[in-house]
Amino acid sequence: MTSIIRRIITSIKAPKPAAPYNQAIVVDNFVFLSGVLGMDKDTMKLVEGGIRAETRQALKNIGYILEAxxxxxxxxxxxxxMLNDIKDYGTVNDIYKEFFKKDFPARSCYQVGKLPLGANIEIEVIAVAGNAKTIQLKL
Incomplete structure (x- = not known):
């Protein structure tokens, strides 16, 4: 039987997990990020400024973990x-486009009952590691 390597990823630039989970796991070339909140790594608290600030910080934290x-x-x-309030959908999209500029990933977005720490947004990510080539099929 072939051994599969499961690498645990931790970025010192992003907040430490607040519960028993890891920031990310890599299996083969697939990268699975746990849900990321708009937290400041130094204070381990949500950044102030509501949905805009939390979204921007969550996406920055995602970038640090992806890099690691x-x-x-x-x-x-x-x-x-995952949003605390689906009315924030447009605001989130505006900030999202600052980080994802073209060839957008697949995405789901929905309102949830409640997020950890009273957050306004949480984002999970699946990515690939290494040099990925994008081709676009229009059939």
Whole structure:
């Protein structure tokens, strides 16, 4: 039987997990990020400024974790965005486009009952590590 390597990824630039989970796990070339909040790594608290500030900080934290895993925003293949209030959808999209500029990943976005720490947003990510080539099929 072939051994599969499961690498645990930790970025010192991003907040430490607040519960028993890891920031990310890499299996083969797939990178699985746990849900990321808009937290400041030094205070371990949500940044102030509501949905805009939390979204921007969550996406920065995602970038740090992707970098530690040998990946990047360009290699993200799927995001799941969980919102405290679906009315923030447009605001989140505006900030999202600052980080994901083209060849957008697949994405789901929905309102949830409640997020950890009273957050306004949490984002999960699946990406690939290494050099990924994008081709676009229009059939």
């Amino acid at each position: 895993a040998g990946s990047s925003y360009e290699n993200v293949i799927k995001n799941t965005v």
